[in-house]
Amino acid sequence: MAIERVGVAGFGAMGSGIAQVCAQAGLAVAVREVDQAAIDRGWKAVDGSLARIVKAGRMSEDDAKATRARIRPTTSLADLRDSDLIIEAVLELPDVKRKVFEELDRVCPPSTIFTSNTSSLPIVDMAAVTKRPDRFAGLHFFNPAPVMALVEIVKAITTSDETVSTLRAFVQKLGKTPVVSKDVPGFIVNRLLVPYLLGAIRVLEQGVATPEEIDTAVKLGLRHPMGPFELLDYTGLDINLHVANVFFDEFKDPTMAPPPLLKRMVAAGHLGRKSGKGFYEYDEKGERKK
Numbered sequence: 001m002a003i004e005r006v007g008v009a010g011f012g013a014m015g016s017g018i019a020q021v022c023a024q025a026g027l028a029v030a031v032r033e034v035d036q037a038a039i040d041r042g043w044k045a046v047d048g049s050l051a052r053i054v055k056a057g058r059m060s061e062d063d064a065k066a067t068r069a070r071i072r073p074t075t076s077l078a079d080l081r082d083s084d085l086i087i088e089a090v091l092e093l094p095d096v097k098r099k100v101f102e103e104l105d106r107v108c109p110p111s112t113i114f115t116s117n118t119s120s121l122p123i124v125d126m127a128a129v130t131k132r133p134d135r136f137a138g139l140h141f142f143n144p145a146p147v148m149a150l151v152e153i154v155k156a157i158t159t160s161d162e163t164v165s166t167l168r169a170f171v172q173k174l175g176k177t178p179v180v181s182k183d184v185p186g187f188i189v190n191r192l193l194v195p196y197l198l199g200a201i202r203v204l205e206q207g208v209a210t211p212e213e214i215d216t217a218v219k220l221g222l223r224h225p226m227g228p229f230e231l232l233d234y235t236g237l238d239i240n241l242h243v244a245n246v247f248f249d250e251f252k253d254p255t256m257a258p259p260p261l262l263k264r265m266v267a268a269g270h271l272g273r274k275s276g277k278g279f280y281e282y283d284e285k286g287e288r289k290k
């Protein structure tokens with residue numbers, strides 16, 4: 001089955017990037033957010049990203065306009081009913097996701113494939129609230145979605161082989177590389193990334209070095225594009241705390257336990273780039289203050 005129309009639930013940091021990537025591949029995208037203010041924030045992210053791509057000479061102004069025109073925002077989930085594929089990227093809260101899938105299951109035809117962009121929740125729990133557990137999988141994009149070349153396809157114990165092959169072809173159509181993972185917390189990338197990021201916070205807690213020194217060491221010593229504190233600020237400390245809690249619950253592995261500093265920073269509202277302060281400080285454009 002070829003995917004022509006995509007429905008994206010959520011126009012936040014991930015949903016806006018995913019909607020944009022699908023539109024760039026020539027697909028019609030319906031994207032749902034809860035209100036107009038959230039839709040406006042999604043557009044701001046898409047417009048900023050398209051402007052960067054145009055400025056870098058990788059897309060013409062006309063193609064950027066055509067890409068934008070393929071994205072149709074709505075506040076009603078029912079407007080996603082004509083989609084061949086649903087990609088859910090709403091809050092990482094099981095109840096919120098469950099409600100979205102229950103409603104979509106009522107309005108979409110049985111042929112529509114459902115996917116979640118969750119980075120930590122079990123795919124099978126969401127598949128189980130629908131009447132299509134065989135046509136349900138994880139589709140995990142990385143931030144920033146317009147740049148990152150990988151998409152993890154997560155095969156729950158209910159997901160059919162046919163669904164996985166359709167998703168493989170879809171990810172390739174987006175110009176990205178798919179890898180298939182079992183439905184275990186963190187899949188492949190976050191399973192490796194999260195203990196590393198939490199370990200960096202413990203190194204900081206122990207006073208081994210400053211965030212700047214640790215970031216410089218990792219960037220120059222390992223050639224990572226960002227150091228761990230830059231990446232924590234970039235993806236959001238609240239998101240990382242949530243993922244660590246889910247992982248620790250599942251594995252009871254001390255390397256997955258959230259360090260006290262992370263909990264306290266989140267409690268203080270220091271969430272990283274989006275709140276203006278995390279391990280570093282940021283201006284209103286999200287640029288790091290010198």
Ligand code: CAA
Nearest residue numbers: 049050052053056119141142143144146147190225226235
């Ligand atoms: N949209 C479009 N293009 C973008 C972009 C965006 N949002 N962000 C960056 N770019 C482009 C820039 O325009 C630039 O393009 P050119 O090379 O053609 O000029 C290129 O990407 C590099 O950007 P910059 O020069 O501004 O900055 P950089 O070299 O520091 O790259 C970065 C920025 C791509 C974010 C890079 O730092 C990076 O790859 N960081 C690591 C990101 C990462 O690890 N993401 C995974 C997070 S984990 C996750 O997402 C999973 C989860 O579940 C939480």
